[in-house]
Each structure stands twice: as structure tokens, then as C-alpha cells.
Amino acid sequence: MGMEVFKDIYENRHKYQKEWKEKTGSKMIGYFCTYAPEEIMYAADIIPVRILGSHEPQNVTEPHIFGMYCPFCRDVLAQGLKGRYDYLDGIMIAQSCLHVRQAYTSWDLHIPVGFSYYLPMPHRVTNAGAKPFLRQELIDFKNAIEAWTGKTILPEDIDKGIEILNTTRRLLRQVWDLRKAENPPITGQEAIYMVLACQFGDKREVNKLLEEALNELKTRKIDRETGNRLMIIGSEDDDIAFINMVETICGATFVMEDHCTGSRYFWNQVVPQEDRYAALAARYCERPPCPTKDWAQPRDRLVWALDMAKQWGVEGAIIVQQKFCDPHELDIPAFRKAFEAAGIPTLFLEFDVTVPLGPFRIRVDAFLEMLRQEDLF
Amino acid sequence: MSKGQLYPTEPLKTWGLAKQAREDFYLDYRDCHAKGGIRWAGGAWALDALTYGLGDDVFSITSEPYGASCAFNKDIAMKCMMTTEKYGYARDLCAYMRIYWGSVLTKGTYPWGGDYPIPDFIYQDHICCSHAKWYQVIVDHEPQIPMTCIDVAAGPFMPGTDVKIKPHAVKYVADQMLEAAEWLEKTTGRKFDDEKFIEAVKTECVNTSLWADICALNKAVPAPIDEKTMYSLYVLNTLCKANKRITPVLKEVYEDVKDRVARGIAAVPNEKARIMSDTQPPWGFLKVFRYLERYGVVSIGSLYTFGLMGIWEVKEDGTWGGRTLPWEKGVEIKTREQAAYVNADWNLSKPEFQHFYHPKYKTRMMSRIAKEWKLDGVMLHYNRGCEGLSLGIAENRLGLLKAGVPVMTFEGNMGDEREFDEVATMARIDAFMETLGLKKDY
Numbered sequence: 001m002g003m004e005v006f007k008d009i010y011e012n013r014h015k016y017q018k019e020w021k022e023k024t025g026s027k028m029i030g031y032f033c034t035y036a037p038e039e040i041m042y043a044a045d046i047i048p049v050r051i052l053g054s055h056e057p058q059n060v061t062e063p064h065i066f067g068m069y070c071p072f073c074r075d076v077l078a079q080g081l082k083g084r085y086d087y088l089d090g091i092m093i094a095q096s097c098l099h100v101r102q103a104y105t106s107w108d109l110h111i112p113v114g115f116s117y118y119l120p121m122p123h124r125v126t127n128a129g130a131k132p133f134l135r136q137e138l139i140d141f142k143n144a145i146e147a148w149t150g151k152t153i154l155p156e157d158i159d160k161g162i163e164i165l166n167t168t169r170r171l172l173r174q175v176w177d178l179r180k181a182e183n184p185p186i187t188g189q190e191a192i193y194m195v196l197a198c199q200f201g202d203k204r205e206v207n208k209l210l211e212e213a214l215n216e217l218k219t220r221k222i223d224r225e226t227g228n229r230l231m232i233i234g235s236e237d238d239d240i241a242f243i244n245m246v247e248t249i250c251g252a253t254f255v256m257e258d259h260c261t262g263s264r265y266f267w268n269q270v271v272p273q274e275d276r277y278a279a280l281a282a283r284y285c286e287r288p289p290c291p292t293k294d295w296a297q298p299r300d301r302l303v304w305a306l307d308m309a310k311q312w313g314v315e316g317a318i319i320v321q322q323k324f325c326d327p328h329e330l331d332i333p334a335f336r337k338a339f340e341a342a343g344i345p346t347l348f349l350e351f352d353v354t355v356p357l358g359p360f361r362i363r364v365d366a367f368l369e370m371l372r373q374e375d376l377f
Numbered sequence: 378m379s380k381g382q383l384y385p386t387e388p389l390k391t392w393g394l395a396k397q398a399r400e401d402f403y404l405d406y407r408d409c410h411a412k413g414g415i416r417w418a419g420g421a422w423a424l425d426a427l428t429y430g431l432g433d434d435v436f437s438i439t440s441e442p443y444g445a446s447c448a449f450n451k452d453i454a455m456k457c458m459m460t461t462e463k464y465g466y467a468r469d470l471c472a473y474m475r476i477y478w479g480s481v482l483t484k485g486t487y488p489w490g491g492d493y494p495i496p497d498f499i500y501q502d503h504i505c506c507s508h509a510k511w512y513q514v515i516v517d518h519e520p521q522i523p524m525t526c527i528d529v530a531a532g533p534f535m536p537g538t539d540v541k542i543k544p545h546a547v548k549y550v551a552d553q554m555l556e557a558a559e560w561l562e563k564t565t566g567r568k569f570d571d572e573k574f575i576e577a578v579k580t581e582c583v584n585t586s587l588w589a590d591i592c593a594l595n596k597a598v599p600a601p602i603d604e605k606t607m608y609s610l611y612v613l614n615t616l617c618k619a620n621k622r623i624t625p626v627l628k629e630v631y632e633d634v635k636d637r638v639a640r641g642i643a644a645v646p647n648e649k650a651r652i653m654s655d656t657q658p659p660w661g662f663l664k665v666f667r668y669l670e671r672y673g674v675v676s677i678g679s680l681y682t683f684g685l686m687g688i689w690e691v692k693e694d695g696t697w698g699g700r701t702l703p704w705e706k707g708v709e710i711k712t713r714e715q716a717a718y719v720n721a722d723w724n725l726s727k728p729e730f731q732h733f734y735h736p737k738y739k740t741r742m743m744s745r746i747a748k749e750w751k752l753d754g755v756m757l758h759y760n761r762g763c764e765g766l767s768l769g770i771a772e773n774r775l776g777l778l779k780a781g782v783p784v785m786t787f788e789g790n791m792g793d794e795r796e797f798d799e800v801a802t803m804a805r806i807d808a809f810m811e812t813l814g815l816k817k818d819y
Contacts, residue, residue: 062771063771063774063775064771064772064775065771066759066767066770066771068469068759068761068764068767069764095530097506098505098506098733098764098765098768099506099764101733101768102736102768102769102772105735105736105737105769105772106772108735109736109737109772118734118735120530120531120532120546120734122528122530122531122549123503123509123528123530124503124509124526124527124528124553127528127553127556128552128556129548129549129552129553129556130528130549132545132549133531133545133546133548133549136543136545140543291510292506292510295503295509295510295513295526297513297516297517297520297524299513323469324469326469326470326471326506326507326510326764327506327510329466329467329469329470330466330470330506330507330510330511330513330514331510332465332467333464333465333466333514333517334514334517336465
């Protein structure tokens with residue numbers, strides 16, 4: 001089978017989703033942030049599909065989102081305005097950052113869909129009241145889905161949703177463990193394709209693909225040097241062109257990452273309990289947080305990322321951020337300071353919609369030379 | 378009356394009173410330690426009524442008005458922002474926040490003299506991405522300061538409309554306040570006084586409803602006060618909306634403005650057209666509003682000046698006015714729990730909170746203002762300095778145009794003069810005035 005299947009789902013996501021919809025007759029809901037409770041959608045036999053950008057310059061969002069907001073949210077909205085997700089039956093967002101919220105609200109205003117839902121996911125996720133609050137919001141969301149579909153969602157349906165998502169998370173964690181190896185059997189790029197395939201594909205199918213891939217990876221040897229072990233940290237990052245350049249041209253490997261198109265998406269599971277909605281609320285409040293939900297001192301996300309860096313033997317960290325991404329901008333100086341203090345040098349890069357491969361290659365090469373302490377002359 | 382003058386005008390009688398109250402706030406904060414008092418820092422939206430449970434000698438500094446005060450002094454603002462940039466923080470972050478951080482990190486930048494007075498604790502709230510993180514960064518640099526923060530992003534609520542708040546959402550915020558009361562006791566070593574807290578909750582209701590009523594008086598033609606003046610008045614509630622010392626000042630202002638309406642006293646004597654603005658102005662360039670007067674245009678305020686610290690509802694006759702006080706609806710506050718619930722419910726209905734959930738709410742409120750305050754147009758400030766209050770602003774423009782309200786936009790920054798083009802802005806105003814059929818009087 002090979003890893004190509006995940007890449008194929010990522011690159012041909014719309015074709016995949018249209019064909020899948022035709023084949024299964026399932027409704028599809030597009031979601032804008034990984035705090036979306038996918039379990040409830042699967043409980044209703046709805047396929048949740050993440051809405052991401054296309055990394056192409058566009059000119060359709062200027063009337064809708066003021067230019068000081070991140071290029072990612074504008075790229076996301078552009079997909080809707082260009083009709084690329086025209087197969088969606090509905091959209092939803094679980095409250096996250098201001099920026100992507102605008103993509104959702106403009107989509108809601110200008111692109112007709114049969115169902116649109118704003119879920120006020122708490123920001124202060126560590127507070128005692130956050131879980132009961134979210135629990136009720138999840139029930140309200142379930143009720144809204146029921147009203148829309150006309151189908152009652154039973155406790156066993158929620159169990160089914162939890163099982164599907166937990167399987168995805170368990171399998172991905174097993175793959176991630178393999179990346180700890182001295183010579184990881186999977187590149188960072190392949191790993192990101194896997195996560196993205198999970199966000200775009202029907203997990204009931206993707207889980208089978210993950211299982212097959214995992215079996216293959218256990219004995220796989222790849223014909224390349226691992227080079228420097230890197231971690232990539234930051235805002236949404238499916239900038240495959242960049243990851244590919246670092247791994248194939250600069251001679252390094254991403255063995256770990258902290259972003260919502262990577263580990264943050266799947267790291268923790270729903271721990272079953274009698275009250276299914278309380279179990280779901282606990283999972284979403286306890287996952288590695290997005291910076292907008294991390295107010296702790298020291299930052300929970302920073303403690304988590306440093307621990308991952310140590311466990312995965314990271315030699316250097318590339319900290320990336322979407323231009324204008326406030327939540328990350330507010331964390332980056334603290335992250336750089338803490339990583340440097342832990343003996344892990346950092347390189348900071350600011351991303352836009354497209355990746356400036358030339359300039360970034362020069363900066364990554366220089367960073368790697370520093371890591372290798374190469375004698376240049 | 379001079380040539381071109383259509384209405385009589387005179388200075389606001391309560392102007393000096395309001396200015397003094399503002400100055401006292403900053404001096405009290407600075408000097409309170411000498412009198413055994415406590416000082417704390419948090420945003421203007423912090424649920425500050427709670428802190429009055431610690432006693433009458435507890436003084437705060439509210440970060441956004443503080444940033445605005447510094448921004449009015451361009452030299453201080455620039456010094457602060459450059460310091461912040463040197464520490465590695467991005468230039469596109471909230472301008473108030475960058476100024477505030479810079480003031481903490483730089484010697485001698487407290488506008489009322491001396492260094493920034495370090496607070497005893499931080500008590501913040503969070504609805505915009507920057508709010509809790511703002512003070513998290515402060516604690517990065519001043520780790521000895523204890524901090525807590527309340528999440529108020531619990532869902533939209535517009536009293537008198539179909540946008541209702543869910544009881545569990547109010548409880549979520551109220552429960553955090555109750556937790557915070559215990560935290561305040563532990564942090565300061567002072568006993569929390571429920572009576573004082575209840576009194577502060579009531580005071581906040583009075584002050585913020587009263588401010589809405591003052592703004593509603595500006596529906597009169599000619600407008601008794603203009604927006605530039607309003608900035609010096611609305612600020613009182615942004616500083617200490619639950620402070621009983623503010624109530625008599627606001628009551629006097631209310632009577633003063635009401636008297637002006639009765640006597641036909643205009644803020645702009647040549648008033649021929651009425652507009653509103655939006656979000657914070659570029660504080661270093663308030664002369665924009667005086668420039669409008671040359672066309673006989675008065676800016677009657679904005680959703681920002683009305684709704685940042687004014688609490689509103691739709692009245693029985695369908696118009697907008699100050700929200701009815703809880704006890705006028707039979708709600709008697711007797712316990713700490715009740716007070717927290719009432720205060721949470723009250724704050725969640727803040728008009729400026731609603732567009733964090735969807736721009737359609739803000740468009741709806743702005744369209745209402747345009748109609749009830751008899752406006753000829755709207756000036757939208759595409760404010761690069763505030764991600765929170767510029768949220769959805771492009772959709773507001775489209776929504777207002779659809780509602781038939783002429784709109785102009787100008788790009789700027791409330792606190793960073795490097796992002797404001799004065800000449801270009803004036804040129805845009807000229808063009809807008811031309812479309813409204815107006816010519817300069819002088």
C-alpha cells in the first residue's frame with residue numbers, strides 16, 4: 001500500500017470527499033478548528049471534514065476579512081468563496097482564535113449551507129467550570145444535529161463516535177512512537193500527510209489504512225539519512241513544500257511537531273465514562289492546548305512541547321507562525337527562551353500563504369550548519 | 378451667532394469634573410501603597426465589582442485606557458513600543474498591549490510621573506485572543522505577580538432581542554467569579570466582604586446603564602455632545618465602572634447633557650450632517666473629529682463609545698436605551714452567589730462583546746444606531762491596532778451598505794502612529810463628504 005495513499009487523500013481531498021459522499025450518501029460538515037467535537041458528528045453518521053487553505057494566492061477575501069488578520073483564515077475563506085467545498089451540507093466551528101472565527105462567520109454569511117453552528121468552546125480550559133460548561137454545549141450541539149437530521153442520537157451512537165476517533169488517535173500515537181527511533185521509518189512529511197488524511201477522510205476508512213501502514217512501518221527501512229532531528233512548532237502548518245524542502249534538500253528530519261495539523265490534533269483520547277458528554281468535554285479541555293486557550297504560568301503547551309522534544313531526541317526546533325497570528329506571537333518569545341535554555345536551538349520563521357523556498361532554504365541551511373557546528377573553512 | 382452657525386453652543390459644564398475624576402484614578406493607583414491600600418491590574422472589561430469585596434482602598438489600573446492615555450502622548454508610546462519590539466514581540470500585536478508592556482519594561486514612562494507602578498495582583502478577563510495572554514506575558518517578566526483570569530466568551534446575548542444567553546453560560550462565568558473571590562482572599566490576605574461586593578455590583582449596573590442613557594440623549598438634533606468629547610466621559614466607566622465615586626459624576630453629566638438637549642445646545646454649532654465612527658480612534662490624531670466640523674458634521678459616537686461600557690436593551694417602544702436595573706425587575710441581590718450571577722449576566726450583554734461571535738450582531742446594532750440617531754453615514758476605522766474590535770469589520774461595511782447606510786473606511790492604528798497616514802485619511806474624508814453633498818464651512 002505504501003504511504004502514498006495518505007498523500008493522495010490530502011492532494012485530492014475534494015475528489016475523495018465527493019466520491020465518498022456519492023458512495024455512502026453521508027452528510028458532510030466542514031469544521032474550522034480541531035476543537036470541533038467530531039465524535040458527535042460520527043454519532044450521527046455525518047462525516048466531519050476539516051477546511052484548510054490551498055496555499056495559492058487569491059483575491060476574493062479582501063471585501064470580507066481585513067488584511068491584518070492571518071493569511072490562513074483568508075485562505076480558508078477563499079476555498080468557500082471559490083466553491084471548492086460545495087459538497088458540504090453544513091459548517092461548524094468550536095470557538096478558537098479570532099482570526100479563523102472570521103472565516104467561519106463570512107462563510108456563514110455568504111455561502112449557503114443547510115446547517116451552521118457556532119459552539120462556544122471555553123477558552124479557560126483548565127478552570128473547574130470549563131468541563132461542565134462544555135458538556136452542556138456539546139449536548140446543545142447534539143440537539144442541533146438531531147433537529148437538522150431528524151435522527152435521534154443515542155448513547156451507543158456516541159460510543160461509536162468515540163470508538164472511531166479513539167482508534168484514529170491510538171494508531172497515530174503508535175506511528176508517532178516509531179519516530180523516536182534513531183532512524184525513523186517515516187519522514188515528517190509522510191507523518192503530516194497521515195494526520196491530514198485523517199482530517200479530510202472518513203476515519204472509518206482511514207483507520208484501516210492507518211493499521212496497514214503501521215504494520216508496514218514496523219519493518220520499514222527508508223533509504224535516506226535521518227540527519228538532524230528537528231521539531232516544528234507553531235500555528236496551523238500544512239506547508240508541505242517547506243517540510244519537503246527541509247527534509248529532501250537540507251538533509252534533516254522532522255521527528256516531532258506541535259501544531260494542529262500534527263500531534264495536537266490527536267494526542268489524547270476520550271476516556272470512557274458513564275456520562276459520555278462529560279467524557280468528551282474532558283478530552284477537549286485536556287488536549288495539548290492551542291495558545292489561545294493556554295493561560296497557565298508556565299504555559300502548559302510549552303511544558304508539553306519541551307517534554308516531547310526531549311523524548312523524541314530533538315536537536316533543534318523550527319518555530320513557525322502564520323503572519324499576524326496573535327496567539328502564537330504571544331507565546332513565541334517564551335518558547336524560544338525556554339527551548340534555548342533547554343539546549344535546543346530555535347529558528348523562527350514567519351509564514352504567509354505561499355512558502356518562499358529560496359530565502360527559507362538559506363535560513364534553514366544556516367541553522368543546520370550551526371547545529372552541526374560544521375567547520376566551513 | 379456667527380456666520381454659518383445654526384445652533385447655540387457652549388462648553389460642557391461638567392467637563393472639569395470628569396477630567397478630574399480621570400486624573401484621580403491614575404494618581405490613586407500610583408499612590409495607594411503609601412496609604413496601606415492595594416493595587417491591581419486588569420483589562421477595562423475585567424469583572425471588577427468583585428475586587429471591591431476586598432475593601433474601599435483597593436485601586437486598579439485598566440490596561441486599555443492606560444494604553445490609550447500613553448498613545449495620546451506619542452513620545453511615550455513610541456518609546457514603549459520600541460522597547461517591546463526589542464524583547465521580540467511582533468509589531469502587529471495589539472497596540473495597547475505593546476505600549477503597556479513597554480511601559481512596564483521601561484523606566485519613567487508612567488504618564489503621571491515615575492515608573493509604572495507594579496500591581497499586587499492581576500485580575501483579568503478574556504474574550505479577545507490577547508486578553509489573558511497580555512498578562513501572561515507580564516508575568517513572564519514579573520513572575521512574582523499572582524494572576525487570575527475569567528473566561529467570558531460564553532456566547533452572544535442582546536437583551537430585548539432574539540439573541541438570548543443560556544443559563545449555564547451565565548453560571549459558567551459566575552462560578553469563575555466565586556472561585557476568584559476565594560483566590561482574592563488567599564492572594565491578598567484580606568477577608569472578602571459580601572456586602573461591599575453586592576454594593577459594587579449594583580453600582581456597576583447604575584453606572585453602565587446611566588452611560589447608555591447619556592448616549593441616548595445624543596439622538597437629539599442638534600447633538601448635545603460630540604464623539605471627541607465623549608471619549609473623555611465614557612472613559613470613567615472603563616476605569617472603574619463599579620466604583621461608587623463615579624456615580625455622582627455620571628449623574629451630573631447626565632443632567633448637564635439633558636439640559637443641553639432641552640435648551641437646544643449643540644456640540645457642533647454648524648451641524649448639518651451626522652455620522653458615527655467605529656472602534657477606537659487613532660488617539661494621536663483626534664483632530665480628525667475637528668476636521669469633520671469644518672463640513673458641519675458631528676460624530677455622535679459609535680457602537681464603541683456607546684457599548685464598550687454602556688449596557689443597553691431594546692425598550693418596549695422598540696428603541697435602544699439603558700438596560701433596566703435588576704432590582705427594578707424584582708431581582709433583589711442578597712448573596713455573593715446572586716451578585717456574581719447578576720454581574721455575569723449584566724456583563725455578558727455588553728454590546729461590544731457580541732461581534733466576537735458574529736459580525737451580524739454588530740451590523741444589526743450599528744444599523745439601529747444609524748436609524749435612531751438619524752445618521753447620514755458611517756466612518757469605519759480599519760484599526761490595525763486592535764484585532765478584537767476590528768473583528769468582522771469588513772462584513773460590517775458590507776452589512777451597512779446593504780442596509781442603505783453610506784460608509785467610508787480609513788486604515789489606521791489606535792496606538793501606533795507608524796500605521797496612520799494623516800494626509801490620506803483627510804483626503805478620504807474629503808471624498809466622503811463630497812459623496813454626502815457637503816462642503817466646507819471654513
